[in-house]
Amino acid sequence: MYCFFYLHSLRFSNTRVSNKLYKMKPTKHHDAHKLSMAGLLISLGIIFGDIGTSPLYVFKAIFNQGIVEKDLILGSLSCVFWTLTLQTTIKYVWITLNADNKGEGGILSLYSLVKKRAKWLIIPAIIGASTLLADGMITPAITISSAVEGLLIHNPSLPTVPIVVSIISLLFLIQRFGTSIVGRVFGPLMLIWFSTIGILGALHIHHAPEIVSALNPYYAIRTIIEHPNALVLIGAIFLCTTGAEALYSDMGHCGKQNIRISWIFVKIALILNYFGQGAWLLEHVGSPISGQNPFYGIMPAGFLVYGIAIATIAAIIASQAMISGSFTLISEAVRLNIWPKVTIRYPSDQKGQLYVPSINFILYVGCMLIIVVFKESSNMEAAYGLAINLTFIATTILMCFFLIRVHIQKVWVILFALVYFIIEITFLMGNGVKIQHGGWLTLLLASTLFIIMFSWYGARKIKNSFVRFTKIQDYYSIISELSEDKSVPLFASHLVYLTSANNKSEIEYKIIYSIINKKPKRADVYWLVHVDVMDNPHTREYTVQQLIPQKLVRIDFRLGFREEQRISLLFRKVVEDMVANGEIDITSNYDTLKKHHIAGDFNFVVLEKIISKTHDLRWYQKIILEIYKFLKRFSLSEEKGFGLDSSFVTVERVPLNIPNTKEVKLHRI
Secondary structure (H helix, E strand, C coil), X not given: CHHHHCCCCCCCCCCCCCCEEEECCCXXXXXXXXXXXXXXXXXXXXXXXXXXXXXXXXXXXXXCCCECCHHHHHHHHHHXXXXXXXXXHHHHHHHHHXXXXXXXXXXXXXXXXXXXXXXXXXXXXXXXXXHHHHHHHHHHHHHHHHHHHHHHHCCCCCCCHHHHHHHHHHHHXXXXXXXXXXXXXXXXXXXXXXXXXXXXXHHHHCCCHHHHHHHCHHHHHHHHHHCCCHHHHHHHXXXXXXXXXXXXXXXXXXXXXXXXXXXXXXXXXXXXXXXXHHHHHHCCCCCECCCCCHHHHCCCHHHHHHHHHHHHHHHHHHHHHHHHHHHHHHHHHHHCCCCCCCCCECCCCCCCCCECXXXXXXXXXXXXXXHHHHCCHHHHXXXXXXXXXXXXXXXXXXXXXXXXXXXXXHHHHHHHHHHHHHHHHHHHHXXXXXXXXXXXXXXXXXXXXXXXXXXXXXXXXXXXXXXCEEEHHHHHHHHHHHHHCCCCCEEEEEEEEECCCCCCCEEEHHHHHHHHHHCCCEEEEEEEEEXXXXXXXXXXXXXXXXXXXXXXEEEEEEEECCCXXXXXXXXXXXXXXXXXXXXXXXXXXXXXXXXXXXXXXXXXXXEEEEXXXXXXXXXXXXXXXXXXXXXXXXXXXXXXXCCCCHHHEXXXXXXXXXXXXXXXXXXXX
């Protein structure tokens, strides 16, 4: 495998390598990041699916029970308009999109920007990530169910659940094959969707022109204050902005300018449709609309079948966007060590195209569970919104620290915090009413995901607290002598260790223990490889330092949190460059192989850290470690997690905490 290292024409020398920074091949940026018609169209297909399909169920959730009242129509419509304005337009499109991490967005990208401000910020980051994943489970269920249930207008006895299950099952099944081809048509289809709902709404507004008065925030304030079931109403209104987080999470796919410009068109289409539904509701004042959906009510009878088909396609696109976003989120979480190492595949050449089999399965099971429990979209509405509401609050917390980081005046930071904590906590109170009506399920799913993330992160912190470092220069002489000691069998020509030591003058004692104590390992060259996950997403850099010329070499990789950690491949590339530059001689020292200029073998040693005793730990630390041990069974091994070829890897188990004999009392007789 490693014979590629040998280049016959190269001249080898003993040149000492300085601690110089090298940039690896840069990643290509999306053309879609630039403001263009193509970028705007792609934004429609990727970014706005979730929030764009909210007209399917918002007013149905508000007016599902009881008699239609004019004041409630104007008040709820005013609430929807100002929620989209304050929460989506101002908070996310105008303010939060500025918190881009080298063009990338999302709760974990934001956390990477501010994590040095306070250690406890990991809590809102994990809350936001876990609730966003929970939202990814319910979004396909509610959007596709709402669209398919339009068929009940023609055939009230039609069983829609099997149709919904079939569509969702097919959607999750095709993930493994990649969705790049389908993705190319998402933009045009969503353009048709937004144009359709905007035109349908505009055509119906003239039936009740007075609906335009709902633009006055007075109606929203009066309804919230005076309505007897204000909290229930607020929880239903919140559904109009549930896709706002996607505008930020998927910024890396399209770029902020494309999102901002396309949002103008999207918001106009949404407002026209909501106001059209409001006009339809004004025509039904004084009568119940139980079982009817205002979204389909504004459609002409002859267009209904086409409308249902377009709505179903839009719901599938919205679901696909949430699934793809969940894959990206998990890949970031793995790099940041807040999720177990899992298999991540790249089914196409399109940048950002990921497939995470384990998450695909978890999301599918979650969707099926929600459908089995709630069956109809009207029941799912009670469970929807609570999880994403917590994501909004987590984003607000992190954004406050970001605004401080970029030196925004404190008065504006305080104003931002006050306004959005009041709005989002009010929404949380409204969504809290949903807990007993179905919100408990999404809360349970989000809590489970939070426990997984926090336990994995916490266990790593606990284990790292036991890691003991030592000065590496204290062992220079013994490593040099061991490399030349013929009485010790040659373990490998090149021995590679993964080190977590950030300080280049230090090394974990367990690596020294492995080289010298456990079983002396002679090698021609010892390599130390360190991976530093950077705060920005797509960095690919490395430094090389020859600690002992031609004997002990340290390579430090600086990889962005969205970069795949293919350490075996990256290491190979670095060694090739060093050989080409005459900085290292990797020819085997076996006489026969050296005579024919054949490269020596490489062997990676992965040290599995074991905590041998836990009675000194606190009770919650013991619980975290037990959960970690359980999760470890389902995660990738260290060598697979770092992209190492298992045929060239030796795994050693080393104790992190060796019991002290001073604690043992024996009496000799």
